[in-house]
Amino acid sequence: MPSSVPPASTRPAPAALRRSTIFGLRRGEWALVVAICLAVLLTGLVDANHSYFNQPLECLRDIARNTALLGIFALGATVVIIAGGIDLSAGSMIALSGTICATTMLALAPAQMMGFKPVGPLVVALAVAASLLTGFLVGTLHAWLITAVRLPPFIATLATLVGLRSFARALCESTTSSFTPTKSATINVADPLFKTIRDNVSIPVAVFCVLAFITWLLLTRTVLGRHLQALGGNEQAARLAGIRTENVKWFAYCFGAMTAALAGLFYVANESVAAPVNQGRGHELNAIAAAVVGGCSLAGGVGTVPGTVLGAIFLRVVIDAVSKLIKTGADVYEGLIVGVVVVIAVTFSQLGQIASGGRHLLPGRLGLCAIPTLALLAGGVVSMTAGRSAGLAAGAATLTLLGLLRVWESRRTA
Amino acid sequence: MHTAPSAVSMNGISKRFPGVVALDGVTLEVRRGEVHAICGENGAGKSTLMKILSGVYQPDDGTLLVAGREVRFAGTQNAEAAGIAIIHQELALVEDLSVAANVFLGREKRGNLGLIDDAAMEAECRRLFALLECQVSPQERTGNLRVGDQQLVEIAKALSLEASIVVMDEPTSALTEAESARLERTIARLVEGGATILYISHKMEEVFRLADRITVLRDGRHVCTVDRAATSPREVTAWMVGREIATEAFRNPRHAGEKLLEVQNLTLPWPEHPRGYRLADVSLNLHAGEILGIAGLMGAGRTELLETLFGAGGPTWTGTIRLHGKPVRFSHPREACAARMALVTEDRKRLGLFPDLDVAGNVSLCSLDQALRGWLVSRAAEEELVTGPVQATGVKTPGLHAAITGLSGGNQQKCIISRWLLTNPEILLLDDPTRGIDVGAKAELYALIDRLCREGLGVILTSSELPELLTLADRIIVLAEGRVTGEFARHEATEAGIMEAATAG
Numbered sequence: 001m002p003s004s005v006p007p008a009s010t011r012p013a014p015a016a017l018r019r020s021t022i023f024g025l026r027r028g029e030w031a032l033v034v035a036i037c038l039a040v041l042l043t044g045l046v047d048a049n050h051s052y053f054n055q056p057l058e059c060l061r062d063i064a065r066n067t068a069l070l071g072i073f074a075l076g077a078t079v080v081i082i083a084g085g086i087d088l089s090a091g092s093m094i095a096l097s098g099t100i101c102a103t104t105m106l107a108l109a110p111a112q113m114m115g116f117k118p119v120g121p122l123v124v125a126l127a128v129a130a131s132l133l134t135g136f137l138v139g140t141l142h143a144w145l146i147t148a149v150r151l152p153p154f155i156a157t158l159a160t161l162v163g164l165r166s167f168a169r170a171l172c173e174s175t176t177s178s179f180t181p182t183k184s185a186t187i188n189v190a191d192p193l194f195k196t197i198r199d200n201v202s203i204p205v206a207v208f209c210v211l212a213f214i215t216w217l218l219l220t221r222t223v224l225g226r227h228l229q230a231l232g233g234n235e236q237a238a239r240l241a242g243i244r245t246e247n248v249k250w251f252a253y254c255f256g257a258m259t260a261a262l263a264g265l266f267y268v269a270n271e272s273v274a275a276p277v278n279q280g281r282g283h284e285l286n287a288i289a290a291a292v293v294g295g296c297s298l299a300g301g302v303g304t305v306p307g308t309v310l311g312a313i314f315l316r317v318v319i320d321a322v323s324k325l326i327k328t329g330a331d332v333y334e335g336l337i338v339g340v341v342v343v344i345a346v347t348f349s350q351l352g353q354i355a356s357g358g359r360h361l362l363p364g365r366l367g368l369c370a371i372p373t374l375a376l377l378a379g380g381v382v383s384m385t386a387g388r389s390a391g392l393a394a395g396a397a398t399l400t401l402l403g404l405l406r407v408w409e410s411r412r413t414a
Numbered sequence: 415m416h417t418a419p420s421a422v423s424m425n426g427i428s429k430r431f432p433g434v435v436a437l438d439g440v441t442l443e444v445r446r447g448e449v450h451a452i453c454g455e456n457g458a459g460k461s462t463l464m465k466i467l468s469g470v471y472q473p474d475d476g477t478l479l480v481a482g483r484e485v486r487f488a489g490t491q492n493a494e495a496a497g498i499a500i501i502h503q504e505l506a507l508v509e510d511l512s513v514a515a516n517v518f519l520g521r522e523k524r525g526n527l528g529l530i531d532d533a534a535m536e537a538e539c540r541r542l543f544a545l546l547e548c549q550v551s552p553q554e555r556t557g558n559l560r561v562g563d564q565q566l567v568e569i570a571k572a573l574s575l576e577a578s579i580v581v582m583d584e585p586t587s588a589l590t591e592a593e594s595a596r597l598e599r600t601i602a603r604l605v606e607g608g609a610t611i612l613y614i615s616h617k618m619e620e621v622f623r624l625a626d627r628i629t630v631l632r633d634g635r636h637v638c639t640v641d642r643a644a645t646s647p648r649e650v651t652a653w654m655v656g657r658e659i660a661t662e663a664f665r666n667p668r669h670a671g672e673k674l675l676e677v678q679n680l681t682l683p684w685p686e687h688p689r690g691y692r693l694a695d696v697s698l699n700l701h702a703g704e705i706l707g708i709a710g711l712m713g714a715g716r717t718e719l720l721e722t723l724f725g726a727g728g729p730t731w732t733g734t735i736r737l738h739g740k741p742v743r744f745s746h747p748r749e750a751c752a753a754r755m756a757l758v759t760e761d762r763k764r765l766g767l768f769p770d771l772d773v774a775g776n777v778s779l780c781s782l783d784q785a786l787r788g789w790l791v792s793r794a795a796e797e798e799l800v801t802g803p804v805q806a807t808g809v810k811t812p813g814l815h816a817a818i819t820g821l822s823g824g825n826q827q828k829c830i831i832s833r834w835l836l837t838n839p840e841i842l843l844l845d846d847p848t849r850g851i852d853v854g855a856k857a858e859l860y861a862l863i864d865r866l867c868r869e870g871l872g873v874i875l876t877s878s879e880l881p882e883l884l885t886l887a888d889r890i891i892v893l894a895e896g897r898v899t900g901e902f903a904r905h906e907a908t909e910a911g912i913m914e915a916a917t918a919g
Binding site for chain 2: 302
């Protein structure tokens with residue numbers, strides 16, 4: 001080690017150079033906290049039944065359960081995204097995990113399963129272990145496809161997104177035809193252990209909290225966590241720094257698949273059935289959305305556990321708010337809400353850059369065509385949920401506001 | 415005085431990047447029809463200034479006049495419309511497209527039905543290539559061309575724009591003598607046709623052969639603009655450097671110790687290239703306490719050599735590498751680290767820095783195990799760990815948890831060297847460590863490298879700048895197209911001798 005020690009500069013850090021956190025949360029994360037509070041308050045006030053005030057516990061239980069289920073595999077998505085990858089297969093992994101769990105129980109205790117009787121803790125333990133092991137195997141498959149075959153992560157996990165669900169269904173049908181009189185695409189799960197989980201929201205919430213804490217420790221306080229960030233930030237440099245990048249990726253994809261497998265068990269418990277055709281369908285995008293809303297960069301290297309937790313809460317609160325406001329058929333709009341929330345949250349985080357960089361939101365001909373597109377979208381959605389005249393008004397208002405923004409932007413440059 | 419407006423006139427141009435002032439109030443006037451050379455050390459701001467002229471960057475301050483009219487370029491297309499074409503130091507070609515497609519990229523000729531008219535573009539391309547004495551087929555895949563020919567493709571692009579102002583950013587850095595001569599003839603022809611040339615170079619000989627006037631930049635400031643006839647290479651070099659680097663301190667003989675590394679007949683195949691190899695029959699020795707310099711032009715194989723030694727160049731190499739007399743074959747940089755080797759990579763941004771980690775995280779990355787308390791990384795232990803090397807290498811940072819991207823290039827490089835010092839290496843491989851670093855920081859890095867070497871490290875240093883090698887190295891090996899074409903001891907090395915070896919083959 002060199003011996004002569006010139007003094008290091010002791011200039012105080014300019015604000016821009018410091019990593020600014022307030023009580024451990026970054027600015028964007030505080031913005032999410034505020035947004036969550038606002039959404040809850042607004043819904044409580046606007047909702048005609050005032051269910052947030054009249055039945056706060058039931059509402060809280062609902063949101064907590066949904067958030068915990070989403071959050072568990074959103075944490076997995078976060079780790080994969082921080083490592084610079086993407087896992088599109090989480091939803092199918094959920095279905096496969098549930099199917100593995102149910103088919104294992106069916107194969108080990110067919111009589112009890114068909115008679116809706118307890119199968120015993122040993123069988124349940126084996127089934128859960130089999131599901132988690134499946135998660136590990138799927139993660140390994142992903143890592144092999146990505147590091148050895150050199151498929152882009154998007155392609156590798158797109159293949160398993162399609163393939164695993166189909167595999168789960170086939171497995172379900174072949175197992176049911178072997179162990180029960182009729183072939184079926186669903187398996188009912190009535191074991192009391194699963195019922196306990198369904199009836200006690202505190203179990204998934206506790207599991208989510210513990211997992212979040214472990215993930216947070218992993219990312220902020222372990223060598224592996226640092227290597228995950230380094231890998232996502234600059235893969236080539238990470239390799240040249242002597243990091244076994246393929247092993248780090250292996251871990252990341254296993255973590256992603258195993259959290260999805262864990263979530264799959266809770267979905268089975270929640271719905272008392274393993275249904276590979278529909279369970280978890282499209283959920284991978286909700287997980288990625290929660291991570292992105294929470295500040296993860298899909299370019300890799302950036303993201304925090306508190307961010308993802310808040311992102312998951314925010315998504316579920318907004319979805320719940322809409323279901324309170326629309327009353328019937330709100331689930332139709334879930335995808336739309338997730339889409340809009342992601343766009344708005346990420347746009348919001350870039351507003352500063354857009355303003356200071358002199359960048360336009362509605363530039364040129366593209367911007368001109370975007371105005372009626374957005375107005376039509378807003379008008380259409382509002383007229384379907386709140387009636388035709390409200391829809392017309394919303395469309396017109398959007399058109400006017402965006403038109404004004406466009407005029408303001410072109411004035412600003414001139 | 416000239417009554418016609420100047421071709422280009424820049425007034426008080428400033429450009430800041432996070433942590434660096436790249437240009438500080440530069441004023442420059444370029445007359446119509448002249449060859450105007452811009453000289454300066456790496457990091458003096460030459461390239462940034464030219465990128466502003468060609469619309470790649472927007473200045474933070476100052477005004478830009480082209481042919482007497484004030485302009486503001488939002489992008490390169492605006493600059494091209496105003497008749498300015500730039501040939502970048504890093505060539506901006508799409509390797510998978512044909513030569514003709516590259517020449518007309520973004521301005522494709524269209525035929526009937528608005529479909530792309532390849533024949534017309536190829537014909538035009540052939541005409542331009544005839545002017546440039548270039549024998550390449552317009553249908554050739556651009557990635558298959560030699561660097562010199564790729565440069566001509568860029569020039570053909572500029573010609574096809576009928577640009578009145580052509581900026582050339584160190585065009586000869588990768589060219590052979592014959593190719594440089596061809597380029598000079600091309601420049602003469604362009605000037606005859608009425609074009610104005612801005613020529614960036616730090617090769618004095620070339621500048622004095624080509625330029626009508628010379629502008630010197632240093633540390634982002636304009637030093638002076640003079641007629642070629644009124645000055646001398648020695649004077650321009652003195653303006654460029656500005657301050658003397660105390661090279662004498664390094665002149666005390668170092669004492670080479672035991673032999674650390676022995677490389678024999680190292681060959682690295684390159685099947686997809688006509689030459690067939692990246693390195694051929696490279697042999698060298700490295701002793702403790704000495705600096706072995708490796709000279710060579712761009713593409714000569716310097717980086718490939720260091721990466722192969724470090725286990726990062728792929729498993730296809732043949733030959734022997736011996737560490738302390740024992741043959742080794744690293745399949746991953748990790749194994750090289752374990753054998754006490756360290757590689758400071760050439761391209762800091764792409765291969766060295768982790769922009770999302772802070773200063774401490776960047777320094778501790780390879781030795782984070784030492785900051786473990788039980789299973790977890792202790793922040794305090796990590797800070798303690800990195801403070802030593804950060805102070806020893808003289809990193810100037812607002813704090814250990816400042817963003818690494820906010821530091822200047824020199825300080826970033828010191829952070830990366832600190833990272834490797836923590837792994838306690840025996841052999842330090844430095845791949846062009848001072849590229850893009852300002853003169854002052856360079857001098858500090860030289861002193862640091864010299865000190866590390868005297869403390870017993872074996873150092874292999876590559877550099878794109880010969881003076882650097884001549885200042886630091888005990889011995890210099892010259893690579894040309896993957897082969898060793900010369901070896902010089904310190905006292906017999908001269909710039910001319912090395913250049914001759916580097917352009918051989």
